[in-house]
Amino acid sequence: MRAYLARVDAVLVQAVIAAALSFAHLHDLASAAGQAGWKAWAYPVSVDLLLVAAWKRLRSGSSKAAGWCWFIVALAASLGANVATAGLLDLADVPDWLRILVAGWPAVAFLGGTLLAHTAPTPEPASVAAEPEAAGAPAAPDLEPKLPAPHVPAALVAHARKLADEHRARTGSPMDTPTLRARLGVPAPLADAIAAHL
Incomplete structure (x- = not known):
């Protein structure tokens, strides 16, 4: 347990250090690109929040x-x-293209954050049905029309019984409904109704 806590502590310390350095670099670059005061501090927050929102969506x-x-x-x-802040860029003389990128970042971050927050994943239909049932809501009614059971003439039942008896004598097992349907050449609802009479 102590080894696990030590490992977690080391990971947390590393994460805090990395986040602080990245935060400072974003602030320094925004400041050098002409974003003064609170604006320069808002840039790292904006970048990190978009990163976290995107990671949450991925998870x-x-x-x-x-x-x-x-x-x-x-x-x-x-x-x-x-x-850019590693010495490859002169922060005292930031190029115009970088100023444009920094100035345009808030619009990009706003668009990304809004799309991530307001385009929620579409739940699966089964999970939607499960949620109302779990919440105690009545299940959606079955909208498929219920057809009345077809009338089965007595002669057809007698013929089916004869076929079923022959099948049992030959195979030793009762005739299932698909086989009965195939032997009689009738639609499935009628075969089901005949099987119910056997």
Whole structure:
């Protein structure tokens, strides 16, 4: 148990350090691209929230295409900021294209977050039916019309009984309804009605 806790603690410490560094890189890049004050702090929150929302969608097991799309977009923004602040980019003279990307990020993040939040996965029909039943709601009525059982003439029942007796004498087992239907050449509902009389 102690080894497990030590491993969990190490993972948590690593995650906190990585998150803090990534957060700082996103803040620094936003600040260098002209986003001052609270705006520069909002960028890392926006990127991380989109990343978490996309990961949650991926873990839900459905609508994975949307989850992967926005996960990759958010991961590219995070990785891009981390790499850009590694000394490869002069933060005192940020290129215009990067300023445009940073300025456009809120619209992209808003779109992604909205689509992830408001396009909930479509539940399976069986699970929808199970949910009302679990909640105590009455099951949906069977809308398929119930046809009356067909009238079976006595002569047809007598003929079917003769065929069934011959089948039992030959095979040693009773004749099933599909075989009876095939021997008589009648539709399934009529075969069911005949079998009920045998």
